[in-house]
Amino acid sequence: xxxxxxxxxxxxxxxxxxxxxxxxxxxxxxxxxxxxxxxxxxxxxxxxxxxxxxxxxxxxxxxxxxxxxxxxxxxxxxxxxxxxxxxxxxxxxxxxxxxxxxxxxxxxxxxxxxxxxxxxxxxxxxxxxxxxxxxxxxxxxxxxxxxxxxxxxxxxxxxxxxxxxxxxxxxxxxxxxxxxxxxxxxxxxxxxxxxxxxxxxxxxxxxxxxxxxxxxxxxxxxxxxxxxxxxxxxxxxxxxxxxxxxxxxxxxxxxxxxxxxxxxxxxxxxxxxxxxxxxxxxxxxxxxxxxxxxxxxxxxxxxxxxxxxxxxxxxxxxxxxxxxxxxxxxxxxxxxxxxxxxxxxxxxxxxxxxxxxxxxxxxxxxxxxxxxxxxxxxxxxxxxxxxxxxxxxxxxxxxxxxxxxxxxxxxxxxxxxxxxxxxxxxxxxxxxxxxxxxxxxxxxxxxxxxxxxxxxxxxxxxxxxxxxxxxxxxxxxxxxxxxxxxxxxxxxxxxxxxxxxxxxxxxxxxxxxxxxxxxxxxxxxxxxxxxxxxxxxxxxxxxxxxxxxxxxxxxxxxxxxxxx
Ligand SMILES: Nc1ncnc2c1ncn2[C@@H]1O[C@H](COP(=O)(O)OP(=O)(O)OP(=O)(O)O)[C@@H](O)[C@H]1O
Numbered sequence: 001x002x003x004x005x006x007x008x009x010x011x012x013x014x015x016x017x018x019x020x021x022x023x024x025x026x027x028x029x030x031x032x033x034x035x036x037x038x039x040x041x042x043x044x045x046x047x048x049x050x051x052x053x054x055x056x057x058x059x060x061x062x063x064x065x066x067x068x069x070x071x072x073x074x075x076x077x078x079x080x081x082x083x084x085x086x087x088x089x090x091x092x093x094x095x096x097x098x099x100x101x102x103x104x105x106x107x108x109x110x111x112x113x114x115x116x117x118x119x120x121x122x123x124x125x126x127x128x129x130x131x132x133x134x135x136x137x138x139x140x141x142x143x144x145x146x147x148x149x150x151x152x153x154x155x156x157x158x159x160x161x162x163x164x165x166x167x168x169x170x171x172x173x174x175x176x177x178x179x180x181x182x183x184x185x186x187x188x189x190x191x192x193x194x195x196x197x198x199x200x201x202x203x204x205x206x207x208x209x210x211x212x213x214x215x216x217x218x219x220x221x222x223x224x225x226x227x228x229x230x231x232x233x234x235x236x237x238x239x240x241x242x243x244x245x246x247x248x249x250x251x252x253x254x255x256x257x258x259x260x261x262x263x264x265x266x267x268x269x270x271x272x273x274x275x276x277x278x279x280x281x282x283x284x285x286x287x288x289x290x291x292x293x294x295x296x297x298x299x300x301x302x303x304x305x306x307x308x309x310x311x312x313x314x315x316x317x318x319x320x321x322x323x324x325x326x327x328x329x330x331x332x333x334x335x336x337x338x339x340x341x342x343x344x345x346x347x348x349x350x351x352x353x354x355x356x357x358x359x360x361x362x363x364x365x366x367x368x369x370x371x372x373x374x375x376x377x378x379x380x381x382x383x384x385x386x387x388x389x390x391x392x393x394x395x396x397x398x399x400x401x402x403x404x405x406x407x408x409x410x411x412x413x414x415x416x417x418x419x420x421x422x423x424x425x426x427x428x429x430x431x432x433x434x435x436x437x438x439x440x441x442x443x444x445x446x447x448x449x450x451x452x453x454x455x456x457x458x459x460x461x462x463x464x465x466x467x468x469x470x471x472x473x474x475x476x477x478x479x480x481x482x483x484x485x486x487x488x489x490x491x492x493x494x495x496x497x498x499x500x501x502x503x504x505x506x507x508x509x510x511x512x513x514x515x516x517x518x519x520x521x522x523x524x525x526x527x528x529x530x531x532x533x534x535x536x537x538x539x540x541x542x543x544x545x546x547x548x549x550x551x552x553x554x555x556x557x558x559x560x561x562x563x564x
Contacts, residue, residue, distance in 0.1 A: 019064060058093045071164070074198075101136060109156045112241065127144055127145040139241075151246075169195075179191075211310050215233045228304050230306055253293050254417070270421055271426075273413065282433065289405075325340075326338055329361075338365070377423075385404065
């Protein structure tokens with residue numbers, strides 16, 4: 001506890017120092033510097049960081065995040081598709097956030113490897129490359145060769161990264177708690193949920209055994225594919241902060257000159273890439289969530305290789321059908337079906353104003369229908385769908401955002417390889433497949449079996465439950481406690497409705513009685529009718545009519561309001 005507080009405090013100091021160094025405003029005032037920075041360090045900051053002051057505010061925010069380390073970099077990357085929350089120039093900067101950060105010394109990497117293996121490095125590896133192949137915010141990757149001769153890569157986590165991320169996450173939780181009111185006003189109603197989800201994904205990314213498990217799962221799913229390969233993890237040499245994987249050689253998928261030199265068709269490579277991804281999303285419901293070009297390699301024989309399974313998205317079968325249903329609804333220009341599938345997809349199925357929601361989806365369909373297929377872009381569609389999700393505060397599974405982001409990245413890759421690349425042409429056949437799968441005999445049987453099992457469970461417990469109730473009734477000690485939420489409101493409403501009903505009944509009776517009697521029997525010569533002056537009957541009828549109008553106005557339905 002004490003240790004936590006101390007590390008939190010020292011991290012707060014570090015964060016504050018970085019913020020002050022880069023300045024909150026476009027110019028760092030010398031007064032602010034004088035007050036906050038000791039004389040000895042003031043000059044070096046001003047001289048050493050001169051370039052900082054020539055940058056824009058958005059660039060400076062990106063630099064601050066880069067300097068604050070892995071947690072903030074990953075958070076900014078996760079927020080880089082929230083166009084509803086962040087200004088576009090900041091999103092552009094966040095997209096530049098490179099995972100390439102300077103490597104840490106190889107001596108430290110060796111130390112970590114030996115600690116994790118529990119023996120000297122030479123007892124496992126015949127060679128170990130000193131210069132890393134890549135280094136990112138969480139770890140770095142070294143090439144190596146096992147004593148058995150196999151070429152491998154060793155992914156080693158940065159020293160203390162787990163502690164640092166834990167401290168940052170606790171700071172983030174605290175920050176969100178303190179600013180919840182402000183964030184709510186900015187339209188972010190569930191910041192704590194966002195941080196929770198982020199914490200879950202960071203925790204997974206920090207556990208390399210979870211990455212190894214995902215690789216094994218995907219290797220199994222794709223074992224029959226000869227156009228696609230996933231390298232093998234060496235589980236016996238891996239721990240939560242060190243991962244040994246089979247080495248694969250290949251070029252980046254976007255390296256068109258290299259593909260052409262190998263005699264491969266870039267268009268074909270793009271097709272295979274898209275196919276592999278769409279099967280992950282629409283068939284397996286589990287997908288590699290970070291398909292940036294550095295993670296998708298191509299071998300000289302054209303086989304596609306995916307590396308880095310640190311972030312994997314998953315959809316349940318029902319979520320998968322609902323997600324596909326949104327796309328199918330759109331392709332069929334059916335806003336209602338799109339809306340219903342969105343509702344199935346949302347974790348809370350409440351959509352306050354379904355009609356307005358459907359109207360907005362109709363508009364979205366119209367906007368896209370007016371485009372030529374060539375003009376359609378996945379990134380525009382992803383923006384529009386995300387906009388609808390945020391506007392109606394739909395709590396859709398996080399995997400949905402990951403899919404949209406992955407499809408946008410893939411579209412970018414496709415366009416590099418194939419000038420006329422169109423994501424929608426690839427997605428279309430999957431729609432038909434999904435419909436066929438959803439209504440397959442097997443699925444219907446499974447659904448029926450599930451419902452049947454539920455029913456059976458109910459029938460099994462029913463006789464006992466009924467017997468118990470009957471016994472209580474016969475003993476006279478059955479008590480019912482009914483709790484209704486909004487009971488008071490309900491009763492007040494009921495009172496009001498009963499009052500209105502009686503009034504309406506009386507009014508209608510008077511109108512009928514007075515009106516019909518008068519119309520049937522009235523003659524101008526008649527001063528009285530049934531012993532009452534005719535003028536009184538007229539007054540009664542007019543009063544009743546007025547009452548009826550008032551009643552009708554009172555029961556008028558409130559006007560539908562569009563959510564903001
Ligand atoms: N199995 C492999 N075979 C060959 N090279 C690899 C392999 N795995 C990783 N690399 C190299 O190491 C680099 C970093 O690997 P990886 O993407 O797994 O690490 P990371 O820390 O998650 O990085 P990032 O966040 O940038 O994706 C890759 O870009 C690639 O050059």
